[in-house]
Amino acid sequence: MSLDTPQAETRRERLTAHEALQRLEHERTSRLTQLRAIEETRPDAEEQVMSTQKDTIRRVLAEVEAAVARVGNGNYGICRDCAKPIPVERLEILPYTPFCVPCQRKAV
Numbered sequence: 001m002s003l004d005t006p007q008a009e010t011r012r013e014r015l016t017a018h019e020a021l022q023r024l025e026h027e028r029t030s031r032l033t034q035l036r037a038i039e040e041t042r043p044d045a046e047e048q049v050m051s052t053q054k055d056t057i058r059r060v061l062a063e064v065e066a067a068v069a070r071v072g073n074g075n076y077g078i079c080r081d082c083a084k085p086i087p088v089e090r091l092e093i094l095p096y097t098p099f100c101v102p103c104q105r106k107a108v
Contacts, residue, residue: 014077015091021071023095027064031057060096067096079103 015023035057038050070076077086081103090097099107 013085013088015088015095017071017076020076020091020095021068023092024064024067024071027096028061028068031061031064035061063096063098066098070098081106 035054038053038057067076070078077088077091078084079086079100080098082100084100086097086100090101097104
């Protein structure tokens with residue numbers, strides 16, 4: 001099923017706040033674990049690669065924190081650009097995304 005097409009009627013349109021927070025907590029924990037693993041690697045590891053990986057993980061952590069804030073203020077699952085609901089399938093794959101697929105494509 002394409003993520004830019006409307007969901008089937010049998011699918012829920014939104015994740016519950018509890019489900020969203022569980023997924024976001026999993027993402028946060030995974031990224032923090034990755035960051036710790038990178039920081040504990042041997043000193044002879046390629047510095048540039050490690051720096052890039054850390055920057056990417058920190059960016060995703062910031063996105064996860066922003067998504068947690070959206071859960072708190074009731075905006076989670078609503079596209080930041082078009083204000084339409086983000087399909088639940090997309091949120092299951094990328095729980096911290098602030099955009100639906102069409103708006104994400106426009107942003108790139």
